[in-house]
Amino acid sequence: MKLMIVESPNKTKKITEILAHIRPGENWKVAASVGHIRDLPATGETEGEITTGVRADLMPRYELTDKGKDVVSRLKALAEKADEIYLATDPDREGESISWHLQQALKLKNPIRVSFNEITEGRIRSAIENPTRIDMKLVGAQEARRVLDRLVGYLVSPALYKLTGDRLSAGRVQSPAVYLVVVREREIAAFKVTVHYGAQLIFADAKTGGQWAVEWMTAEGFTSDDNPYFMDGRYAGLVAGVRDVSVLSCEEKDASRNPPGPFTTSTLQQAASNALKWNPKKTMDLAQELFAQGHISYHRTDNPNVADESMPDIRAVAAALGLEVVDKRREFKAGEGAQAGHPGITPTHWEVEVAGETPDQQTLYKLIRTRAIASQLLAARYKDRTVIMRATEPVEGKPVTFGAVGRTLVSPGWLKLLGKDAAEDDDEDAEPNNPIPLLTPGQTLKALDGKVLEKKTRPPKRYTEASLVKALEVKGIGRPSTSASIMNNIIEIRGYVEVDSKRQLRPTPLGEKLIACLEGKFSFLDLGFTRELETDLDKIAEGKAQYRGVVERLHASLGSELGQLSSMPSMRKEHPCPDCGKPMHRRKGSNGHFWGCTGYPDCNTTLPDEKGEPGKPKVVALSNYPCGKCGKPLVHKQKKGKGGYDFWGCSGFKEGCRASYPNLKGNKPDMANGK
Template identity: 50%
Template sequence: MTTLVIVESPGKLKKIRSILGNGYRVEASVGHVRDLPRNDLGVELTTFKPLYEKTVRGKEVLQKLAAAASSCDRVLLATDPDREGEAIAWHLADALKIPQAKRITFQAIEAGPVKAALASPRAIDMQLVHAQEARRVLDRLVGYMVSPALSDKIGRKMSAGRVQSPAVLLVVLREREIRDFKPTIHFGAVLTFAGEWTAQWETKPHLAKDESYFLDGEFAKQVAAVREVRVTAFKDSQSKAAPKPPFTTTTMQKAAQAALKLKPKATMDLAQKLYEQGAITYHRTDTPNLSTDGYKALVAYAATAGIPLVDKQRTWKAKESAQEAHEACRPTHFEEREAGETPEQKALYRLIWARAVACQMPDAVYAVRTAQLTATRLTGPTGQPVTFLARGKTLTSPGWKAVYEEAKEPAGDGKANTAEGDDVPDDNPVPALQVGGAATAVKGKVERLSTKAPKRYNQTSLVEEMERLGIGRPSTYAAILQNVFDRGYITEDKKDFLHACPDGEALVDALVGKCRFIELDYTRALEDHLDAIAQGKSRYLSVVGDAHQQLAGELVTLGQGAAPAHPCPSCGKPMRRRAGKKTGHFWGCSGYPECTTTLPDDDGKPGAPRPASEVAVPKAAPAAGEHHCNDCGKPLQHRQGKSDKGAYDFWGCTGYPKCRTTYRTGPDGLPVR
């Protein structure tokens, strides 16, 4: 008896074949074999049924898999353990006509998990399939319904995206926060004592209720001139810092950028290779906890390696939308300190290993020393004593820090993530002091400070913010970023910070207040509805139907409230900027073919009509109702007939061979644009 096992990635074949051995044949689908059509909506608008077709690659793959299936006794679908993988499994079963198709999933490509999956095959989970279909169809509806109206409104080709547009909104809002930010200059002071320990002036007691910063620079000079102080409070205490959870997709991307300078896509590509090699568990996850098996494996390894662990497994609260069937990303074998085939893979593996081991180790412990010092000859403007605070800490027990020391990575709001005690400087050697005793500063310094504008996002902090807001899911973030970069809506500077481009700002301005899908709360709620489909709590038709109805109503008003950015001089309809293959960009009327007005491009705007002497005169005047090429403006000719390759029916440009633009013929016999 031979079993055909179909996985997604060809990179998994060698490893899984070595695990299964004789009696099994392992082949790859190479991702999706069917998808919505590239140039049509591909959705039936009454039932919202997706109209799938085989991909170019999928045709060849399906032919190969059909031959393999016919020579085997049974078929197991082992695509990735997420919604996308479940959908691919269903497409394979449907396209290959596999009766009562069986599905297996495993979190790691290792003998134990793979053989355990083989022992408990299940039916395809159609709730997960419908959730994936709903996401795909909603993305298609937004793209195909909104983009043409958006292009008319802005005056050039634009593309709306259900999740991409909210991502652009976040960057644009941050851009405008930075642009509108007005810094506040304020002051502080610091005293330095013998032994090079310091004390910071406490400005808060000298502020009015509605004030946040001390603005009097002259008084700050007086504070910095203080030399004699007395000790009014002193305390030795202890603080603890707990380890972070093992990696989710987002936290792995964040740590990899901070420690290894890797962009999210590069991190995911490296993690994919490690997963295919069997080195780590599945890396597309939003669950921050080790599984029971993973924890047991860590305990067994730690016992042999002499690594101390806490008595009870640490767990962290997962997001409500987290896929609890997954676990955090971890090594499949903790005893393997090194894994990967390239230096980059090895570096990422070391990061994953250290984070997973550290998560169950004891807290790091610090000895913390705090002293309050009061000036003996100066009081503040409000009559309050002038006080200084000296704080320092010393690591007394490293705990988890013996294995993993996290590089500080700014969060989306520009503030560094800090554990307990991290706000206490560890390089301030405050000595033991006696309350009531005196101390003499050797110098003082005025601190001229300025409030800072919000920090720009980088790719990782943008993904982190999207996850926090519930926009998108781990498997979608890399594609979202790539999409908005490719469309020129955001860009990245040499320091990896993200900036909004003019087209990105134009997109946001056109959609905000008109279409709810760009609103962050609405997008999060829609993601929750997709999760509810996966859980069997909502129906595909109601979620997609309600979203379509909302969108259809909004399209009526999308173009209202403002005249077209560039109205056609002939009919008043919006002009659109188009890319000609031979002549560069030009502007054409969106009312084509009824209106055939074109204008030259003048630095991104419609230029003045060319003088008649500069316009090429066609050999024959176009017939009434004649169709013109979008690329060069010349008339189109309807071409029908037969050749040795079969019958043909299309519209071609009369400027051939200089212009090779063609259009397929629609049901009405006219060219389809």
């Protein structure tokens, strides 16, 4: 028997079917590790001493997770019966690390490492025919990342708790992400609006009956780099009153616009957020499912290019759609530090229009497929016209110049399929719509109308999940494959950032408190330091740096910085329980954060969370209906929607009366059927 171990149980059926087809007559068993089986010990602070799970020499200590114990027991039984063992975990650092942990935990002597970025016959056949060994450089890079994250989290977080009394959690990458949101909010708060003016002249096109416009070029003698805004509304009104102008120049040139590349991990999350209103976690979960089903290539990649061997498939699909493909594969520049090992996210079977088991999976597949096909279509072609004109008479002795750019689409190319780049915000990527006619220098024109343009400077935009993912990638914080977990951590789990009704990110009071404690005190919050650490991790993967040197650097800085934090005056703010006086602590529940008494279970008082502080207790409306068991007033308890309820309960619940009664029509308790 030949045993192949993959990560996800969702892959086993598909891979088993493929192996049976490409290796008929061979006895293959495909089993799953269900992700990581070992990790650093989960202990935090023990008897006043912080236990990081890292040894004194900064090497990690590993133990089987609770889930891993069952998985290893099952895999050991299979491994004992196997003649050959193939480790086919995902083709990235995490996958390489999981293979190494499997080798260690199962005590495998000569495991065969195979990897494929598509679950297709061709890729799996090629992987089996070209086996490798576990790449310990990649394992070392993953190990360093895990240890660095643990050192920051387990050394700094307890110190923050001692300082503030709040369960603040520091993260090597999550804290810089929160910092970006906090800094942006400060910029918005400090922003002062400047009102300035411009002017526009509107012309009629006698041939088409349409209209086009030019705008006053204030930079021509009216503004400067030191004073970029024109503030005189009266003068702008005079400029808007200009009617006679002469053409100084009108240039026409051919222009083209290439399509965006296939999705990377980052741009997929951005596009799904902007176009589908999904958060990054949902997008990555759906992409994982599509990959496991064999519908798309590996979804953790920062290479925006299709594979060479995909071009014949793209040509065939484009021909069927009546679209033209470039003669030579179009290449896109990857971001700095990108790993070119995996191609962009593309369909595995290009001719398949609909794939996925659920509507959401099918929607994401369509987004991926359309974008990947469009990447190799002909460029969109335009005629661009740029006109410069001047008022025939000066305005109060000063020459006034106007200008405009007009663009006419000549051939849509890829726009015929894709329309726009979904990874960009809705108000970006817009085409200029100003049909300027062909004019000649010296030609005089009379404006149809004019208007003053009152303009206001705008504060910086708040981040959305999509734009924060993009900012993290641009600034080199973390890796795109970790963006989804970062967003989920700072929003859903920790509550440092909230999403408002416009899908914009705002820091919560707890997030602002976190940054106030860290800012200027810890180097890992510095974006440059964090970016350099990511570069060092890449160097470990490439064999150009060593694990110990990278980890020691951060550990040394944390040691001195923690001393600085301990010298700060206490920021603890006690919140006594209104019922027993013991401290209240902020906790995370299934419906969000709340405050619970530390005297639980003797005292089960809870209070709602209001911007990081305990709120006022909810006022319970007592009815005039007495409990049939103890005589205390009943309370109508009702919740609509999924998991809802509608009944009457005794207000003496805390005193031990658990009586409840169904609700009748007219909102009355059914006393005859109480429990």
